[in-house]
Amino acid sequence: MPMEDHAANQGFALHRLSWADFDDLARGMGRADVVLRLRHAERSRRLLLLRALVEETTKIPELFGPLPPSDEAWELLARVQEKSPSALDLMLAHPYTGSWAGYTMRLLSDRITGVCPMWMHVGHLHALAAAAAIHAGLEFHTRVPLWNGGAMLPTLGLARLTAKAPWSVAEVRSELGRVNVSNEAANVHLPPDLTADAPGWWGIQRLMMWTNEHVFSVRLDDLDPYRGLYEPVLPQRLGPAEVDAWRALLDQAWRLIVHHLPDIADALSAGIDSLVPRPAVPFRMPSASTGEAFGSVIIARPPDAASLAATLVHEFQHVRLGGLLHLIRLHDEDPSERFYTPWRDDPRPIAGVLQGVYAFFGVTAFWRALARAGTKEPDRRVVFEFAYWREQTWRVLCVLRDDPVLTPAGRRLVDGIAERLSPWQDEPVPTELRALVAAVGADHYAGWRVRYLRPDPRTVADLADAWLAGRDRPATTRLVTDRPPTPVPDGSWSPARVDLIRLSVADPSDSRNELSQTWSSVPGATAADFAYITGRFTDAARGYRAELAVDADRPAALVGLGLALSGLGVAPAPRALLRYPEVVRAVHREIRVRTRTVPVLEDLAAWIGRFTY
Amino acid sequence: MDSFSADMESGVESELIDLGAVSITTLRELDDTVFKKALQHVMQQTANPQVTASGSEAERVD
Numbered sequence: 001m002p003m004e005d006h007a008a009n010q011g012f013a014l015h016r017l018s019w020a021d022f023d024d025l026a027r028g029m030g031r032a033d034v035v036l037r038l039r040h041a042e043r044s045r046r047l048l049l050l051r052a053l054v055e056e057t058t059k060i061p062e063l064f065g066p067l068p069p070s071d072e073a074w075e076l077l078a079r080v081q082e083k084s085p086s087a088l089d090l091m092l093a094h095p096y097t098g099s100w101a102g103y104t105m106r107l108l109s110d111r112i113t114g115v116c117p118m119w120m121h122v123g124h125l126h127a128l129a130a131a132a133a134i135h136a137g138l139e140f141h142t143r144v145p146l147w148n149g150g151a152m153l154p155t156l157g158l159a160r161l162t163a164k165a166p167w168s169v170a171e172v173r174s175e176l177g178r179v180n181v182s183n184e185a186a187n188v189h190l191p192p193d194l195t196a197d198a199p200g201w202w203g204i205q206r207l208m209m210w211t212n213e214h215v216f217s218v219r220l221d222d223l224d225p226y227r228g229l230y231e232p233v234l235p236q237r238l239g240p241a242e243v244d245a246w247r248a249l250l251d252q253a254w255r256l257i258v259h260h261l262p263d264i265a266d267a268l269s270a271g272i273d274s275l276v277p278r279p280a281v282p283f284r285m286p287s288a289s290t291g292e293a294f295g296s297v298i299i300a301r302p303p304d305a306a307s308l309a310a311t312l313v314h315e316f317q318h319v320r321l322g323g324l325l326h327l328i329r330l331h332d333e334d335p336s337e338r339f340y341t342p343w344r345d346d347p348r349p350i351a352g353v354l355q356g357v358y359a360f361f362g363v364t365a366f367w368r369a370l371a372r373a374g375t376k377e378p379d380r381r382v383v384f385e386f387a388y389w390r391e392q393t394w395r396v397l398c399v400l401r402d403d404p405v406l407t408p409a410g411r412r413l414v415d416g417i418a419e420r421l422s423p424w425q426d427e428p429v430p431t432e433l434r435a436l437v438a439a440v441g442a443d444h445y446a447g448w449r450v451r452y453l454r455p456d457p458r459t460v461a462d463l464a465d466a467w468l469a470g471r472d473r474p475a476t477t478r479l480v481t482d483r484p485p486t487p488v489p490d491g492s493w494s495p496a497r498v499d500l501i502r503l504s505v506a507d508p509s510d511s512r513n514e515l516s517q518t519w520s521s522v523p524g525a526t527a528a529d530f531a532y533i534t535g536r537f538t539d540a541a542r543g544y545r546a547e548l549a550v551d552a553d554r555p556a557a558l559v560g561l562g563l564a565l566s567g568l569g570v571a572p573a574p575r576a577l578l579r580y581p582e583v584v585r586a587v588h589r590e591i592r593v594r595t596r597t598v599p600v601l602e603d604l605a606a607w608i609g610r611f612t613y
Numbered sequence: 614m615d616s617f618s619a620d621m622e623s624g625v626e627s628e629l630i631d632l633g634a635v636s637i638t639t640l641r642e643l644d645d646t647v648f649k650k651a652l653q654h655v656m657q658q659t660a661n662p663q664v665t666a667s668g669s670e671a672e673r674v675d
Contacts, residue, residue: 013630044631048655078638
């Protein structure tokens with residue numbers, strides 16, 4: 001269809017979303033056409049950014065340094081569109097076209113230089129135009145940025161030349177069906193199959209996963225400089241074995257998604273087209289995405305396919321919510337970091353909380369579907385993850401839904417999530433796993449409180465006075481603080497106990513025996529943690545007391561003692577240690593400072609916890 | 614100011630203009646008020662990009 005300028009003549013249509021589409025997203029349903037509508041809006045957004053960028057740089061031609069002016073790139077893009085509109089669309093849909101445009105616009109707006117000289121960043125426009133022209137099969141000639149000898153052709157690959165300077169220029173020439181990238185020191189012929197490696201060329205591999213009629217196709221992008229979160233990054237090429245490992249994991253993960261969440265499979269495939277692989281991190285599953293790179297997910301290599309499937313669903317939720325947020329404001333601006341979330345150790349602003357609730361709602365749906373699949377007894381780990389995420393996500397949603405900063409649309413989104421998440425809270429889960437979920441939740445929340453909440457100094461002083469005078473704890477003293485969390489943590493935290501619990505849940509056969517061999521490999525785990533996880537609460541309490549004798553302020557030991565005492569059925573010390581650990585620690589400190597003696601922490605906690613419910 | 618308008622009948626309408634039928638060549642020439650407003654809107658959005666990172670203790674993963 002030829003491009004017509006009816007928009008200019010007849011007025012512009014605005015991107016819209018019906019309430020049916022909006023509610024489909026809110027409820028985490030999987031209509032692929034809704035995701036494609038978000039993609040269509042992203043295309044317009046990126047065109048606007050391209051136009052803005054060219055307009056800005058045209059005013060100052062020297063911004064392009066040794067590269068041609070922006071007009072040349074624009075003309076090449078126009079030729080691409082004329083010959084092959086789909087080649088232009090491909091480049092506009094490329095996630096890192098969005099992140100590059102956003103990053104470079106910020107540099108221009110703030111009048112600062114980024115990781116590279118400005119001409120390298122603005123000049124990336126030529127690399128995009130060249131790559132689009134190669135897709136279109138055009139004959140052309142242009143110059144592109146060369147970073148540490150690498151000339152990136154987005155979506156295609158990286159030509160590796162020799163260059164003395166960190167930032168220089170390469171020529172790209174396409175004629176008679178051949179493409180060459182060269183500088184004064186080297187000449188690289190691009191291979192006929194651009195996804196394959198060749199001398200001087202690293203191709204971006206596309207992995208295709210098929211399950212029944214559902215296809216998931218992603219570029220494994222370890223090259224594009226704009227694939228990161230904040231700043232441009234150099235290539236981090238995967239070896240063949242790593243690519244094979246990713247392929248196998250993605251194949252299995254896709255099978256899990258298609259079998260267990262068939263309703264969202266096609267939408268997820270429409271929403272994710274690029275995966276930035278990162279090295280595995282033991283016991284952690286780092287993953288990330290940005291609104292500007294719609295379609296891209298950054299994922300550290302997970303230990304198994306189920307973890308990868310859960311992470312893909314998680315990031316897909318972020319991707320589609322990011323697209324929605326480019327169209328609709330869901331909350332007013334409020335950067336204050338005032339919320340507790342179980343998935344981060346630090347206080348979060350409302351923007352992060354909304355993203356987290358939506359992402360972990362998707363994660364809950366995945367583990368729930370897996371837990372309900374088949375007729376045999378479900379895997380304990382799967383049920384644990386379902387029970388954990390449903391409860392934690394619901395806990396945060398209940399706080400979020402009443403927040404005045406949400407717009408009506410934001411409230412509608414949260415209500416849509418709640419509509420599905422609420423009934424899941426009542427689904428049966430074995431008592432033993434429910435208890436583990438409760439313990440993990442209490443552990444993390446207490447750890448957050450002790451590090452980020454500062455009790456009222458008057459409360460601390462009153463309690464210290466009463467303790468030192470040998471009086472009962474004043475029943476009227478209010479332990480709850482109205483103060484917002486501080487952004488600076490008071491002490492460090494260790495997720496070792498939850499890591500150990502996950503290990504024990506994953507291997508139910510003889511977890512104590514198995515854990516005795518492996519617990520010390522868990523970062524930050526102590527003997528007291530191991531004792532606690534294996535139900536030896538007396539040993540655990542003794543271990544935490546020993547840790548506190550060395551460092552009376554250590555948050556993980558303080559909370560660990562509360563958990564161990566709770567396991568022993570002791571009251572009321574655990575109530576104070578788990579619900580108001582920040583008060584216990586602050587009063588303990590105050591007494592230490594005043595008397596230069598160290599009161600027994602458990603006695604103090606029991607005294608404070610006496611009127612705590 | 615809200616960045617969208619909404620009513621129960623029609624759903625939500627963004628400030629993002631649909632450029633699906635606008636050619637690259639024409640895009641360069643557009644200059645009317647609605648276009649400029651949309652341009653300004655996306656420029657403002659770039660000032661505060663949405664970034665989400667999890668599972669890494671808030672560490673950057675790039």
